[in-house]
Amino acid sequence: MLDIVIKNGRIVDGSGMPGFVGDIAIKAGRIVQIGRVDAAAERVIDAEGKIVSPGFIDPHTHFDAQLLWDGYAKPSIEHGVTTIVPGNCSLSLAPLRAEHRMKLVGMFNQIEEMPIIAFEKGVVWNWETFDEFLQRIQSDLSINVAPLVGHSALRLWVMGAAADQRAATAAECEQMQDLLRSCLEAGAVGMSTSFVDFDEKMQPVPCRYASTEELDALCATLGEFGRIVQIVHEFYDTDLTIARIDQLAELSLKHGIPTTLSPLFVNAGDFDGVDRIMARIDHQFERGARVWLQVQTRPVDISFCLEVPSLLFIRLPSWYGIIRFGSREDVIAALSDADTRAQLIAEAASMASVWARLRLRQVSTEANQALVGKTLEEIAELRGSTPIDVMIDLSLEEDLQAHFLAADMGHNDVAKVGELLAHPHVHIGASDGGAHILSFSTFGDTGHLFRQFVRDSGALTLEQAVKKITQDTALIWGIPERGLLQTGYVADITIFDAGTIDRGPEYFKQDVPGDGYRYVRDAVGIDTVIIGGAVSYQQDSGYTPAKEGAVLPGPVQAL
């Protein structure tokens, strides 16, 4: 008796080959037959008219903390994602000594915009080593997790307070290599580092104090396992990005490792810069290096209210300082004080076009409900005011709970982004899943890929798009037995409607520990998601109790 048979779907197997109509049989968590299946099964899923594909893989996430209270990594699964990669950008929650916990929380708060109260209310700190962390999350996993080890975490463990002061000594480098080796043996997929991020004190994160010799040593250790290094590079500058591509290429060639950098944004007016970067990527692939550039599918949208810091204000030091380091009362006092307000308005003048385009998306009071959906420019006209004054006034009227949307801030040229996504050396990713929860929804990028770039613009065929987020990702990251519908492979499968798959509208949802909120999007057109051979989500009935998620690639087996 089979466990599950998926009948009459159009099988798009992840290889990029044309889809075909057929059945898939699943037993003991694996695909046991593809073609026509007549044998009896415990459960039959009718997929007629639907696409049956490998589960999607999201390679750039920050679900590290969420996995401690939510083994589904909601709402990833309902968007068809069956494997996530946390631990990007040098930040992982293991290995982590007890005395460094608040340092990591501070960095997650500053860089990934994750509320401190969510850590306070949602995390029971009962691990230190990477292996202990994996055991901790593994007991409750519905989704597969391919975890990276953060370079900053490695430095903190080995160097303590010196981690964000200086380069490591040779002895400390060896200790970091030993520590990284133990993490890889426990099941880590690779290591992440950063060349741009600042910590909670607005100082460079620990990994930025690493010398090239230290990074080289750690990549040598990755090379022992053939594992990947991920970097977040100076994505705002073409020449710096090219320098990092060259650096990664040398590490890839020297140590035989895959490398990936993220993100690359397409900014209006700088298509030449993007073309130069892609020419350099192509050049390095021609040399035999593996330097995968991650590109996200969604345009840049940022939402905010003035109660919590937003990266939108990062270049406005007075604004950012008050919102980031002040209390709620401090923010209200600053906005209410005539002199301080005038100073803030003067500083914000350089972004006047941004404030004018902002849209009021949510308020609490009845009096302002009629304004929701209007731009600040429109509201300013109604009130005889200016957009920046309207933003301040509405924030005060709404007790800082007026929410604004800065839509289409960049990466929104469909033709150019589509060209990039289809490029053979571009890796679709950079969702930032689980991070920036009060700035934008990091969910639904896969639905957006199919709607915008397959159905609407035709930049990719359905088969190409599926391959990009399944087999390509599994191969780049060394995730075994996933990413392809093939007999003997683990049954991670997403069934969806090619005609309707999309991301739903963004909305504010209260489901974060500490009664916190975050921006999310529901999925559209995802019918069924199977992980490890068990149905984890169905559109009609929602999530199931299945806990078949695995840590990938998992512990190293002795030869």
Added chain:
Amino acid sequence: MSSIPRKSLFPSAGDSWEIIAERELGGGGEEAVGQLQSWNLHVFMRPPAAPGSPHEHNPILPSDVIFLEPPQAA
């Protein structure tokens, strides 16, 4: 499309603006240092390090890319 990178280096231990200018630009001095800083605003304009930090008076980090020539003309 040209993919020629700008000439750059990764700092060695103890490198400062003055030392890099002296070593790489064929002589130091204020003019050379100023030129180097103008090609590396991503480092020069960095927020100041905390008082007492080893980087309080030298913003260059070991992981930085330091350009040794100006941007190519568009």
